[in-house]
Amino acid sequence: MKNFLRFLSEIVQYPSAIVGVTIITLMIAIGVYAMVSIPYDEAVRLWRGGEDVWYQNPRNAAPSWFNYFTPKKLPETILITSFEEENPVLRKELAEKTILPREAGGDEIILTYTFEYDYDEFPKDLIIYFRSRYNEKLPFVAVRWYTPDEREIRVADMSIQARQTYRIVQDQRLVRRLRGLSPEIGLFADPESETPVPLKGTYKMVIEGLTFEQASNIDAEFVLHGQLHGWAGTDHLRRDLTVALLWGIPIALAFGLVASLGTGVATMIIAAIGVWFGGWVDDLIQRITEINLVLPFLSILIMVGTFYSRSIWVILGFTILLSIFTGAIKSYRAIFMQVRESTYIEAARAYGASDGRIIFRYLIPRIIPLLIPGLVIGIPAFVFLEAALAFLGLGDPVLPTWGKIINDAQFNGALYNGFYYWIVQPAVLLMLTGLAFSSLGFALDRIFNPRLRGM
Amino acid sequence: MALNELNTAAPAVQAGDTLLSVDDLHVWFELKRWGFGHAGYVRAVDGVSFKLRYGESTAVVGESGCGKSSLMKTILGINIPTKGDIVFQGQHLSKMNRRELKWYRSQVGYVQQDPYGALAPFMNVERILEEPLIIHGVSSKTERMERIYKVMEEVKMTPADDFLHKFPHMLSGGQQQRIVIARAMILEPKLLVADEPVSMLDASVRVEILRLLRNLQEKHNLAVIYITHDLSTVRYFSERIFVMYAGKLVESSRIEPLVQQPRHPYTQALLEATSDPDANNALTFRELPPGEPPSLVNPPEGCRFHPRCSQIIKGLCEVEVPPNFEPAPEHLAACWLYK
Numbered sequence: 001m002k003n004f005l006r007f008l009s010e011i012v013q014y015p016s017a018i019v020g021v022t023i024i025t026l027m028i029a030i031g032v033y034a035m036v037s038i039p040y041d042e043a044v045r046l047w048r049g050g051e052d053v054w055y056q057n058p059r060n061a062a063p064s065w066f067n068y069f070t071p072k073k074l075p076e077t078i079l080i081t082s083f084e085e086e087n088p089v090l091r092k093e094l095a096e097k098t099i100l101p102r103e104a105g106g107d108e109i110i111l112t113y114t115f116e117y118d119y120d121e122f123p124k125d126l127i128i129y130f131r132s133r134y135n136e137k138l139p140f141v142a143v144r145w146y147t148p149d150e151r152e153i154r155v156a157d158m159s160i161q162a163r164q165t166y167r168i169v170q171d172q173r174l175v176r177r178l179r180g181l182s183p184e185i186g187l188f189a190d191p192e193s194e195t196p197v198p199l200k201g202t203y204k205m206v207i208e209g210l211t212f213e214q215a216s217n218i219d220a221e222f223v224l225h226g227q228l229h230g231w232a233g234t235d236h237l238r239r240d241l242t243v244a245l246l247w248g249i250p251i252a253l254a255f256g257l258v259a260s261l262g263t264g265v266a267t268m269i270i271a272a273i274g275v276w277f278g279g280w281v282d283d284l285i286q287r288i289t290e291i292n293l294v295l296p297f298l299s300i301l302i303m304v305g306t307f308y309s310r311s312i313w314v315i316l317g318f319t320i321l322l323s324i325f326t327g328a329i330k331s332y333r334a335i336f337m338q339v340r341e342s343t344y345i346e347a348a349r350a351y352g353a354s355d356g357r358i359i360f361r362y363l364i365p366r367i368i369p370l371l372i373p374g375l376v377i378g379i380p381a382f383v384f385l386e387a388a389l390a391f392l393g394l395g396d397p398v399l400p401t402w403g404k405i406i407n408d409a410q411f412n413g414a415l416y417n418g419f420y421y422w423i424v425q426p427a428v429l430l431m432l433t434g435l436a437f438s439s440l441g442f443a444l445d446r447i448f449n450p451r452l453r454g455m
Numbered sequence: 456m457a458l459n460e461l462n463t464a465a466p467a468v469q470a471g472d473t474l475l476s477v478d479d480l481h482v483w484f485e486l487k488r489w490g491f492g493h494a495g496y497v498r499a500v501d502g503v504s505f506k507l508r509y510g511e512s513t514a515v516v517g518e519s520g521c522g523k524s525s526l527m528k529t530i531l532g533i534n535i536p537t538k539g540d541i542v543f544q545g546q547h548l549s550k551m552n553r554r555e556l557k558w559y560r561s562q563v564g565y566v567q568q569d570p571y572g573a574l575a576p577f578m579n580v581e582r583i584l585e586e587p588l589i590i591h592g593v594s595s596k597t598e599r600m601e602r603i604y605k606v607m608e609e610v611k612m613t614p615a616d617d618f619l620h621k622f623p624h625m626l627s628g629g630q631q632q633r634i635v636i637a638r639a640m641i642l643e644p645k646l647l648v649a650d651e652p653v654s655m656l657d658a659s660v661r662v663e664i665l666r667l668l669r670n671l672q673e674k675h676n677l678a679v680i681y682i683t684h685d686l687s688t689v690r691y692f693s694e695r696i697f698v699m700y701a702g703k704l705v706e707s708s709r710i711e712p713l714v715q716q717p718r719h720p721y722t723q724a725l726l727e728a729t730s731d732p733d734a735n736n737a738l739t740f741r742e743l744p745p746g747e748p749p750s751l752v753n754p755p756e757g758c759r760f761h762p763r764c765s766q767i768i769k770g771l772c773e774v775e776v777p778p779n780f781e782p783a784p785e786h787l788a789a790c791w792l793y794k
Binding site: 342343344346347348349350351352353354357361362365366 | 528557560561569574576577586587
């Protein structure tokens, strides 16, 4: 405990270490939050889900923080619904619902959707998802649109089925009623203005429904697809990138940590065993290392990914296996050769310490100070490796990771189409990870290494 | 003078049972060519025999590279003899199984030259002293602590609690060497192998450490093999002395006769070379044997000292290996001069 406190007081003298520890702590906190708020199965379901999960989102919408940097305010997605069920992903508002019984049987159902529209651009899409309950006679709805300057626009009058999607933008009769303007413009445009400019203020959409049977019902969800969506934007499959960015943190950290720790510890133990037993054991380890050093690491992983399995755990296993017998084993060996000749090891042999005890209690503890900075600096290398594999299309097919976002972005021409956010966000997170672990690692190196000079 | 005090306190050699006998011991290290081809042997120890009785203290002297460290490591069971054997309390080292070898190791303590290097830098004193006990199956922590306190008392590191949680670098050279001695003594051995135990210490501390070793030897009736190149400490500590040259014992005797009248030309040269703090010596020219110690890969024919010897008998010394002659009782010299 005293040693730990002394170590802490030593480490706070390095600003780079403070920066590194702060970023790592934040990432761990966010990663834990992500894993708690979106459980693993849910994350996989969301990431693998198609239109049925993500229909409420626009495609390729930029993240909402774009508005801080643009003079024109771009619209964000607005979702108002009369459904009572919970949807964990989207924030939503409830519509006002009034039910008036009719003498002829059935009800008159009035759904009112009120929203503020204070943006300088027009939305991307307007959709109403109807859901109704009836026996034989279809319910009838009339959709009316009230602009802030109190004009009333008749949007549609129609019968609806149990599940019906009404895409306002594609209604040609409405286009004609709006004198040729596309509805997402026509419904919002200021009639006074020469060029189409959205009119700011409170809009209201009213759906007046009539049912003709007992125990019938009408519900409707109104979605206004903005040009911006959520904290992180969406991709070509309408998926919210927040899910992948958040879940990418625990995956990247776990992969990096396990790979770095596994490789570092295994390398050290194998090097120690080789040095201690010498002879053919050492020769074998050295020859394996030399062969492995000339084998192309990434190509083997690509082959494993292509022909065997793309599961992140399989790739992790192969990564560790291939990283054990590398140059590190040679440098550990050089240090162990020196430690092996120490007289304290001779003394241990003289009082009868076994080979295993000498390796684990006498050889390895001597170089642990050297191992720790190496482990920490090694983490981002493996995080990048995982991202690189995912970028090459060999990422885990199930899990959302940073590398896969970049892969999707590249595949769908994100940069040509100007969807910078799609690449910049995961790239920044990757860089932050690298920065954090490197700056901590370098500080640790400076703390631990003076003690090695005595060797 | 303190060292003289030690000398007078030394008991006379007693007739007793043999504790350790070394029979025609050869320790050869193979030289490799290109990593696999055979290129000869380094004959570090080449036919050494001697006997050591219970409680007897013996010094092995010789210059660097004469094979005394290899001899010591073989006695400790670290090197494996090429030929010959070591017999400890009637048991042959080469025939011991794993368990017996472990027991043998608990019976032989080892005090090293460099006390700082001999202590693992990442272990505290308690841990260092505990290790041999754990290895030799003392499973109860209270018993281990009892023995640690006892041995700390014996090496005069008191109060023990002040030292148990210190790391080696926090101790002085003398304290470190006391811990090394404590570690060697904690298993209550019958034989102590001390490899130049005071050569790295300050002159002031040397006397204390030598006195400590002397006290321990008397108290526990320890047999001691004291390895050194420094004859000035030998004469105050050991009863018998072996002179080693190029892997062989060239002279063995009790201390006094050897110091008074060295027989082998090499021993004579070695005694000549011993520094003596006497102002008259400042201007005297010392006659040292010419040349270098011989190669142990291709040792000279006949007597190994003959290329450097001033009293060479032509036609004999460079042809035939001298056997041990006994120019005086209990005084052996491997030199044709005493034929």
